[in-house]
Amino acid sequence: MSMFKKISLVQWLAWLFALQFFTVVAVGHIPAFVDAQGKIFGLYGVTPFIDFGHFLAGLLAAICAWHSHRWATNYFKYAMIPFGLDAVAGIFFSRDITEHGSLFLNGFGPADFSLQNILSNIPHVITAGVALWIGFWLSKRVQPRS
Numbered sequence: 724m725s726m727f728k729k730i731s732l733v734q735w736l737a738w739l740f741a742l743q744f745f746t747v748v749a750v751g752h753i754p755a756f757v758d759a760q761g762k763i764f765g766l767y768g769v770t771p772f773i774d775f776g777h778f779l780a781g782l783l784a785a786i787c788a789w790h791s792h793r794w795a796t797n798y799f800k801y802a803m804i805p806f807g808l809d810a811v812a813g814i815f816f817s818r819d820i821t822e823h824g825s826l827f828l829n830g831f832g833p834a835d836f837s838l839q840n841i842l843s844n845i846p847h848v849i850t851a852g853v854a855l856w857i858g859f860w861l862s863k864r865v866q867p868r869s
Contacts, residue, residue, distance in 0.1 A: 730788070731867045736857055737788030737795040743850075744781030748774050766843050780806075792867030799858030807851030813844040 750756050751769040758765045780802065787798035809820045817832035817840070 729868050731792040731795070732865045733792055733799070733857060733862050733867075734788045734795045736861075737784045737798055740798075740850075740854070741781045741784035741788060744777045744784065747777045748781070766839070767846070776805075792862075796858055796862040799854040799862065801858075803851045803854035806847040807855070810844040810847035810851065813847075814840060 751763050751767075751774060756763050757769060761769050763769055783802055784795075784798055787794040787802075805820065812818045812820050814836070815834050817835045
């Protein structure tokens with residue numbers, strides 16, 4: 724029997740999150756998608772620190788998906804918190820937590836609801852929101868497979 728027939732829906736979703744994060748890292752190194760300022764699609768900064776964060780999030784998702792339903796559930800509950808906090812800081816305080824740490828270095832700034840800023844932060848909002856939904860709601864409604 725294949726290992727993949729024994730995993731839960733939550734584990735499959737963790738595998739998809741791993742693929743998502745590894746894809747983000749890869750896209751950041753394809754010249755067709757990166758502009759002259761080093762931004763993916765002209766919106767998202769690419770730095771070694773950001774690449775490391777996305778790679779680490781993907782690696783952690785893969786490890787948790789491989790290990791168990793419980794680990795995958797905890798991944799969705801807790802590992803995406805930094806992404807959500809970064810999005811909130813970006814939208815409501817015009818600062819970031821993960822890229823340059825400007826929230827910690829410069830304190831709170833004004834809210835920025837410009838389209839550019841919303842588009843820059845929406846991937847983290849969606850990623851964190853979906854992860855929390857999976858971790859706190861969906862995981863209670865699907866059973867781990869034995």
